Amino acid sequence: MSDASGPTGPAAGPVSIDLARERAESGIDVYLAELDTSLIGLAPVKARIAEIASLLLVSRVRERLGLATTKPTLHMSFTGNPGTGKTTVAKTMAEVLHRLGYTRTSRLITVSRDDLVGEYIGHTAPKTKEVLKRAMGGVLFIDEAYYLYRAENERDYGQEAIEILLQVMEDNRDDLVVILAGYADRMEHFFSSNPGFRSRMAHHIEFPDYSDRELVAIGELMLREQNYRLSPAAEATFAEYVALRRRQPHFANARSVRNALDRAKLRQAERLVNSGVVSVEALSTIEREDILVSRVFDDNQPES
Amino acid sequence: MRLTQGAFSYLPDLTDDQIEAQVNYCIDHGWAVSIEYTDDPHPRNTYWEMWGMPMFDLASARPVLDALQACREAFTDHYIRIGAFDSEKGWESLRLSFIAQRPAVEPGFQVVRSNGPGRQINYTTRSYATDQPPEQRYRDV
């Protein structure tokens, strides 16, 4: 970028900016690429993250050139079902924010209500402030943030934590970015009851559930990393499993897939041990029956 | 007089921006940052009062600056210093210490002499401030 020269005044300065070079120099592409490969699917989320990264890049350049009048708001909310990649994306966000100079470090601190709220009177403020001390300079990720607010209990200490958070977010300090995460409907209810939060959010990102196909692909990736594979018959059964499982309660996307595969591995092991002599290849193969055993396939009983 | 303890006492008193830069230097090295205050700056007074515990694992200077501000408001006429502790094997002590606030008037120290054997003198350094009880030190009389 060329140095500022020419007549004085806010309009003076370089005529053009090489944003591609700015982007390359910032080093954020490494993290965006990593996000691409480590998370399957999530196309709308990834697109949104790329957009936000561009916005942050442009904001930084504008600020540097003296064009910006206020600092950008950086806090965000991530809504969606469990197991949809919110924490992974938060980590990427922390790196991007750091690389673009919005935070001093790429540290991500993950907390939930219990980390912020005390059990007795007077315990909450120090607890929340302790967390904030450690989080400053990075990103604070509050999981299931709505649990801070218990409308039915007026003396709930969560209110104190909420107040402290709102103040920290309002001061728009450069030192802390807050990401609130949780189920979409409950988050909506939380924002309605605590409107101060909504106004401080710069971005709301929805994390849709994975498609059946994506979940199967995630499962296969998990198995591959552990040096297991599904037999061709097992592949088909697993796809059926996923379709059935998602209609049942407490479905947690990738997490549910991981749990299911862990159970399949248990059943495989038992099956093999009872067989006596097995081929080495069999040790790494999950067969159809290992999955079929799941209660998901019983018509009557829901999977717990 | 001007108490010249600490790493930067011969320079003009540090601005908050300069303090922030020094604190960032410390946390970038992974050192714990402490705030201490005293009204008795005798050179052998090692243990100033602690303002809270040393802060570990910081990623930002902001908590230190906030704490410093609170300490200043609580003790407008005390000396306040910031220290950084390095726990690395073979060091395990402070790496930096500097004054972040000094009282408006610093009366300094008196040398008290008493005779020893031969031409020897026994010296005692006394802080004028400690002539007064704690609440009344550093008053502009």
Place this chain on the structure above:
Amino acid sequence: MEPTERSAEDRYKSGVMPYAQMGYWQPDYEPVDTDVIALFRITPQVGVDPVEAAAAVAGESSTATWTVVWTDRLTACESYRAKAYRVQPVPNRGDQWFAWIAYDLDLFEGGSIANLTASIIGNVFGFKPLKALRLEDMRIPVAYLKTFAGPPTGIVVERERLDKFGRPLLGATVKPKLGLSGRNYGRVVYEALRGGLDFTKDDENINSQSFMHWRDRFLYCMEAVNRAEAATGEVKGTYLNVTAGTMEEMYERAEFAKELGSVVIMIDLVIGYSAIQSLSNWSRRNDMILHLHRAGHGSYTRQRDHGISFRVIAKWMRMAGVDHIHAGTVVGKLEGDPLTIAGIYDTLREEVTPQRLEHGVFFEQPWASLNKVMPVASGGIHAGQMHQLLHYLGEDVVLQFGGGTIGHPDGIAAGATANRVALESIVMARNEGRDYYNEGPDILRDAAKTCGPLGRALETWGDVTFDYTSTDTPDFVATPTVS
């Protein structure tokens, strides 16, 4: 030359035999962790085979004599023989070789530098078949280090005692070297300390002469120190030189320094290794920082071909137990190549000194938690070089500005203040992340805006620097491929 397998009868037959065949050359020997290893730089006389020369050095620094002796066979002589196990030509020298020689731990008395040195350098340097010989480096086994107490105070505890963290310490030698009366001497100390230095220093030859008896110096110095402490609120000290003709007199002087409340005493290298160890023990028992002036070392450390490298002296002194040692300035008036000095500073200050051939450090040396020694940089340096000094020498060093303090046009206190302000401003800039080495002159000029004495100092000495080709540069150059 191959080592020959000889029967015992053959080996111990009377007569003269090449050292390499007496067992002093063992190319297959693998040194063990408990061996002391010495690295010699050998320049054999013309016609003398380098391996034979190396074996001869090994022999003459351990058990050999010029002819076979039957009494050897009353001993387990194989273990007492030093073993030359590697010989390599020195780069760019056709007449010189490095020789690695290993010594069994049993050869040495624990806790005795006198014995270590008498053993290794006691006999061998005058040996005729060698044109020149230099002890280049030594690897001391942890087992042997553990028999030494090491520095009585060390860098960390010194800082805790002085309550000074985060910057180099500042000192000055009292000038003129000789002739001041006690009272006038104390004036210099007072002015320098109240102006901003942490320490002042007796010169190495200030002991007790007709123009100033040591007791008077001590009394006036401590008056000055106490006044300066009260004037600044800082812990101050002056290195009271207790060097004397006998051990007893040195103890007497050290005791008096303690009675007067000094935090530090000083000795000269010429008092000898045993005296240094004794005073080190005394210092530990009496909470005293011990400063060592390396008086006389230049007579044997300076030439690359012959003598003892100062890095070996530095090792011995860390073992013997001193808290300060003069170790070179790089940019001052005395001899010192930046890379060699970096190696010496690493020897004094590190928990484990890494092997770095380009710094002349041939062995990795773990220090078994012996305290770290504070290097002292003294000789022809001034405030205008502060950024260079911090860059080359780091933070844990005493920077001594004798002429640079006392020669200040506005007086000693002004000189001291100039040095202190220069130092603090460079350190502050470094911590802020500035390129203090290249911006140093600007930083100093900025600081001089609010500090008249510093401005005057920069005017007076701005461009003075000492630049002669070093006589003792490392033999190895770092190449990108070295891993």
